[in-house]
Amino acid sequence: MAIDALVLPLLNVPLFQGLKPLQISEIARRADRIVYKPGDVIVTAHADPDAAVLVVSGEAVRTEGPGLTEGVEAVPPGALISEMTMLIETECSSTVVARTAVRALRITRAEMLAHMTADPTLADHFIEKISGRLSSFVAGLQQIDQSLAQVGGAPPAAVIAEGAKTTVASAPVLH
Numbered sequence: 001m002a003i004d005a006l007v008l009p010l011l012n013v014p015l016f017q018g019l020k021p022l023q024i025s026e027i028a029r030r031a032d033r034i035v036y037k038p039g040d041v042i043v044t045a046h047a048d049p050d051a052a053v054l055v056v057s058g059e060a061v062r063t064e065g066p067g068l069t070e071g072v073e074a075v076p077p078g079a080l081i082s083e084m085t086m087l088i089e090t091e092c093s094s095t096v097v098a099r100t101a102v103r104a105l106r107i108t109r110a111e112m113l114a115h116m117t118a119d120p121t122l123a124d125h126f127i128e129k130i131s132g133r134l135s136s137f138v139a140g141l142q143q144i145d146q147s148l149a150q151v152g153g154a155p156p157a158a159v160i161a162e163g164a165k166t167t168v169a170s171a172p173v174l175h
Contacts, residue, residue: 006031006105009056013080015129023122026115031105036060036098043082045095051108052086055079058102065094086112087126 006028010016016024031054036042042053045064060079061072075081075096082092086107116123 006033006056009054009078009105012078013054013083015080015083015126018129019122019125023119023125026119027107027112028105030111030115031107034104034106036102036104038098038100040098040102042096042098042102042104043092043094045092047092048089049082049085049092050110051106052083053081053096054105054107055081056103056105058104059099060096060102061099063095063097068094085109 007021007024010024010028016027019027032051034053036058042055042060043049055075055077057077060075060081062068062075063072081094081096084090085092086109089109116126
């Protein structure tokens with residue numbers, strides 16, 4: 001895979017949007033290029049992986065995980081699977097399996113930490129992106145709280161806070 005073919009899928013990942021072209025090229029350069037065969041497990045639920053996987057091409061499906069009610073769910077090219085595992089130690093929430101040959105980039109935590117050490121603005125970018133997501137989530141909870149208060153059935157703040165912890169902890173990491 002040529003480096004340009006690897007940079008293009010990274011440009012569409014929300015977590016990487018706003019990075020400088022050189023930073024994105026460096027992420028692509030440091031990533032492992034991998035091909036999963038049909039039936040290969042890309043990530044496993046409840047495992048502790050050390051990398052995120054960006055699907056570049058091919059068909060993959062999510063077979064287990066939060067919000068999956070029946071059957072399987074397609075994981076399209078461009079999806080970054082288990083994104084937080086490239087930044088922190090965390091458990092996968094879903095199982096994803098290759099349906100056809102899947103070309104992918106495996107972005108390891110070790111390489112990302114080395115890249116962030118060499119370029120601290122990269123770490124700042126990720127902090128800003130993740131903080132923005134959490135702020136949006138909290139704003140959504142506040143809107144729910146206000147709506148409930150208007151109808152006279154507002155739950156105690158502790159119940160909302162506990163629900164937020166559960167939702168954030170169990171949210172799928174597919175984008």
